[in-house]
Amino acid sequence: MSQAAKQDANEPTRTGLSRGALKRAVLDNLFYVMGRFPEVASASDRYSAVAYTVRDRLLERWIRTARYYKERNSRTVCYLSAEYLPGPHLLNNMLNLGITRTAGEVARELGADLAEIRETEEEPGLGNGGLGRLAACYMDSLATLQIPAIGYGIRYEFGIFDQVIVDGWQVEKGDTWLRNGNPWEIPRPKLTFPVGFGGRAEHYTDKHGVIRRRWLPDLMVNGVAYDTPIMGYGVTNGNLLRLWKSEAPESFNFQAFNVGDYYGAVHAKIEAETLSKVLYPNDEPVAGKELRLKQQYFFVSCSLQDMIRLQLRNAGTLDRFHEKYAIQLNDTHPALAIVELMRLLVDEHFMSWEQAWEITRNSCHFTNHTLLPEALETWPVALFERLLPRHLEILYEINRRFLDEVRVHFLNDEERVARMSLIDESDGRKVRMAHLAAVGSRAINGVAELHSSLLKTTIMRDFHDLWPERFHNVTNGVTPRRFMVVSNPPLADLISDTCGHADWIRDMRRLRELEAHADDAGLQGRWREVKTAAKGALSDWLGQHTGFRPDPETLFDVQAKRIHEYKRQHLNLLHIVWLYEHLKQNPNAELTPRTFIFGGKAAPGYFMAKLIIRLIHAIGEVINSDPQVNGFLRVAFMPDFNVKNGQRLYPAADLSEQISLAGKEASGTGNMKFAMNGTLTIGTLDGANIELRDEVGHDNFYLFGMTAEEVQQRQAEGYRPWELYHGDAQLRSAVDLIASGLFSHGDTELFRPITENLIHSDPFMVLADFHAYQERQQEVDRAYRDPNHWTRMSILNTARIGKFSSDRAIAEYAKKIWQIEPAPVELAD
Known part of the structure; x- marks a missing residue:
């Protein structure tokens, strides 16, 4: 036996990284x-x-990291997010450990295929979209940058729904991601915290004669911790994602059972477990609103009790709690943490x-993720008081003291006082969660330069006037590990081969x-081979799952994101309908063959978004079956868009549609993922598109549409979409073709809500941007016919995308917020 073979055989089965150790472990x-x-x-x-084998290796690093942080009492980021969408864990963890190639060899030796094993993995659907994907990217980067961190959230038993398409309509099915177990998590049944709801608050006198307040809830549930290690890339550091599952303090009422009340015997268990049963219940009915508020309070209370436990164990006092923990509120969902921390400190400690208040204000930091007024979370005061009576008292006191500060700072400006109050008195009394987050946080940040600027001049203007020093910008980023190296290994290998190193995986500036190689014919040829192979793989997948197999030689024009009117999938559809009509009228027109691919889920209660999905399929049915045009024009829909399916889509796209109305998208991260993979963008000056265009070069980005300022001006002047409809023959023809029933088997009523909305309301100004969008799409059409020029632009998009790494974003948070x-951990020899 060779020396190498002996060393391989002697490596520990539970922690060794050699082929022999991994094979024995599997x-x-x-x-x-x-x-x-x-x-x-x-x-x-x-x-x-295989997953347990990889997890064993994570645990060695994770436990060593936890011990190191504890011994040094390291300052820790506590990232509070109602959503996490990490995608599949297996290949990402293999990559971070540096064992992907070795694991593939082991799989082959055991008669298995790593790709097939990967497909078996269920994806944790613990989020709706971009917010959850961002949180997962940030957890990855926190570990990679060796910054101590705990991510806190909810262990939803049923995550975001699985999307099935039936007759062109979205149908939601339960996401049973836990049905085969979850090898990545470690249950902590002893790590349990009580969480109360309802009841009343009362005065009492403590043993020192001090009058105090206490809360007497009438319902108690327990939050049980489930831990998932989050490994950094190429480092020993491993951080913690701690998710909470709700359970009843007493799961079975034996007395109720004995008297025949079988439902009553398990009623408490059912009611308690409902809290972590499903991601974001429909909050249109009152019951849905109540459950959603309960979920938010449940996870922030468990998380704060856990932080207090750790601080008391390590320091014995909470006086310097804010020096130990930096709590990041990922949007308004965790904003109740401010009130709950006050309750715990004042009432319990x-x-x-x-x-x-000094501790709370110096512990919390708030990231805003939306400019849409309807998306700013509010809760009816009556509901808040019924579920969290003591918290409402604390909130009122916070508000009283805050408004006194406002009155002193802005003399005789009661209108401003009303605008800034934590309670909205204008249309039924409601608690404004964004205001609470702003008042109780040390720093407030937006997620793109435009978004942060608009925060200061629109929805947070009054707060910026009061505390300009608290406002920051941290443009979002995504991890190149998950969305380049794991999702597109051939491209990653080509980049490393061209650059002569793989250091760019940790430092995307490289x-x-x-x-320097963008004009190299050899690189361009290999770049096109990688892209064509990815398009072929996506085509095969679509063929298997939808029955439609697009031609990889066509231009793949992709819009994949949550279905929402502000993201303007219907602008894309109007262009497709115009192209279809143009081809029908001009059969010999010179057009680049193109496949339009859509992906995304509509919120279950969002009728217009669901109707847009139906329209996508309806237009596809007509165009794809029309032999006169389907050699040039095809439409496909990727069902159940999630991280795993996104990893198939990003490498295959030629053109990325980022066409939201300027001023509506906070940042967007799909734009970054596509550009990383060499996809060109057609987009508006919205969200991070502005910075992306500046980075990749204006000549490598297809810009169209109004600016945010022009949108505001046009709205102020009175936007009249019917004038645009009547004044543009091509636009009118496209709208009328949808209204005619051509795409609905003669039914002129089916898509009337869309066409009538566009003509008479058009809240997201689709008609205003249509002409500019159409013209830029014609430029795309011409540019794609020059493969060398297109490939050069594709290479430059990837080469210049370094700013949009989540590593850069986390480094900015660490420094500015x-x-x-960093606290580097060394692995023992």
Whole structure:
């Protein structure tokens, strides 16, 4: 036996990274954890055995990191988010450990295929879209940058729904992501915290004769921790994602059962477990609103109790809590943390109000993610009082003191006082969660330069006038590990080969080294081969899952994101309808063959978004079956768009549609993921598009449409879409063709809500931007016919995308917002 073979054989089975150690570990886990031998193991068994093998290696680093942080009492980021969408864990963790290639070899030796094992993995659907994907990227970067962090959230038993398309309509099915278990999580049944609801608050006198307040809830549930290690790339550091599951303090009422009340015997269990049962219930009915508010309070209360437990264990006092923890509120969903921390400090730990407020204000930081007024979270005061009576008292006191400060700062300006109050008195009394987050936070940030600027001049203007020093910008970013290296290995290998190193995976600024090769014919040829292969793989997947297999030689024009009117999928559809009519009238027109691919989910209660999905399919049915045009024009829809499916889509796209109305998108992150993979963008000056265009070069970005200022001006002057409809023959013809029933088997009523809305209301100004969009699409059409020029632009998009790494974003948060330094952990020899 060679020396290398001996060393390989002696490596620890639970922690070794060699091929031999990994092979032994997979077989051991298959036998001892799954209770299977290879000949009878199912695909799920093989996946779990590999996952436990990878997890063992994570745990060594994770536990060492936890010990290191504890010994040094390291300042820690606590990231509070109602959503996390990490996507599949397996390949990402293999990449971070540096064992992807070795694991593939082991799989082949065991008669398996790593790609097939990967497909078996269920994706945790713990979020709706961009907010959850961003939170997952930030957890990845926090570990990679060696910044101590805990991510807190909810362990939803059923995540975001699985999207099934039936007769062109979206149908929602339960996301049973836990049905085969979750090998990445570690249950902590002893780590449990009580959470109350309802009841009343009362005065009492403590043993020192001090009058105090306490809360007497009438319903108690327990939050049980489930931990997932989050490994950094190429480092020893591993951070923690801690999700809370709700349980009843007493799961079974034996007395009720004995008297025949079988439902009553388990009623408490059912009611308690409902809290973490499903992601974001429909909040249109009162019951949905109540459950959503309960969920938000449940997870922030558990998280804060956990932080207090850790601080008391390590320091014995809460006086310097804010020096230990930097709490980041990811949008308004965790804003109740401000009130709950005050309650815990004042009522449970007997601090003075002034000291508790000083700690709270210096602990919390708020990221705003929306400019849409309807998306700014509010809660009816009556509901708030019924569920959280003591918290409403605390909120009123926060508001009283805050408004006194406003009155002193802005003399005789009661209109401003009313605008800034935490209670909206204008249309039924409501608690304004964004205002609470702003008042109780040390720093407030937007997520793109335009978004942060608009925050200061629109929805947060009054707060900026009062505290300009609190406002910051941290433009969003995404991880190149998950959305380049894992999703597009051939491109990652080509980049590393061209640059002569793989350092860009941790420092995306080094992608700039590609620029020197952008005109190299050899690189361009290999770049096109990678893109064509990705398009072929996506085409095969679509063929298997939808029955439609697009031609990889066509231009893949992709719009994949949540279906929402402000994202303007219907602007894209109007252009497709115009192209269809143009081809019908001009059969010999010179057009680049193009496949339009849509993906995204509509909120279950959002009728117009669901109707847009139906229209996408209806237009596709007509165009794809029309032999006169389907050689040039095709329409496809990717069902159940999620992280895993996004990883198929980003590498394959030629053109990325980022066409929201300027001033409506906070940032967007899909724009970044597409551009990283060499996709060109057609887009408006909205969100991070502005910065993306500046980075990749104006000549490599297809800009159209109004600016945010022009949108505001036009709205102020009185926007009249019917004049645009009547004044543009091509636009009118496209709208009329949809209204005619051509795409609905003669039914002129089906899509009337869309066409009537466009003509008479058009809140997101689709008609105003149509002509400019159409013209830029014609430029795209011409540019794609020059493969060398197009490929050069594609290479430059990737080469210049470094700013949009989540590593850069987290480094900015650490410096500007949290004042926290990396804490590198070394792995023992």
